[in-house]
Amino acid sequence: MTRPIENDVTIDAPIKYELLIINDKERKFNQDPEEKRRIKVNDERERREDINEGFDLLNKLLFPTTYYKGKASKAYLLKKAISNIRINEKRLTHLTEKFNYLQETCLKLRADLENVKM
Secondary structure, eight states: OEEEEEEEEEEHHHHHHHHHHHHHHHHHHHHHHHHHHHHHHHHHHHHHHHHHHHHHHHHHHHHSOOOOOOOOHHHHHHHHHHHHHHHHHHHHHHHHHHHHHHHHHHHHHHHHHHHHHH
16 A cells, blocks of 8 residues: 655555654664653653553543542552453353343244144
8 A cells, every 4th residue: 555645755655664663763773862861751651641541531431420530549440340341241141141041942932833833
């Protein structure tokens, strides 16, 4: 797949990606220590923001009606998420068993109906 890039130049997307990786590595090697530190600090800040956004979303999903920003601790959110996953796994198992039972019952009733018709 080709994509246009700056100045209407078209190159293959994988090549562009490889060039970006090489340029990024060269950029990191050719920087002074202070610039490298700023990049690391910025990367870490972005990582923390991503994690916090994930916990905010988890908070909203677990407590949709009582969501208050920063109200629940991260440890509590993780414990609650694990609890909800386990409950949903049990529900899934129960519903799968119930579905299989109903499916078997339906097949038996169809067979009985066919026997009555004959």
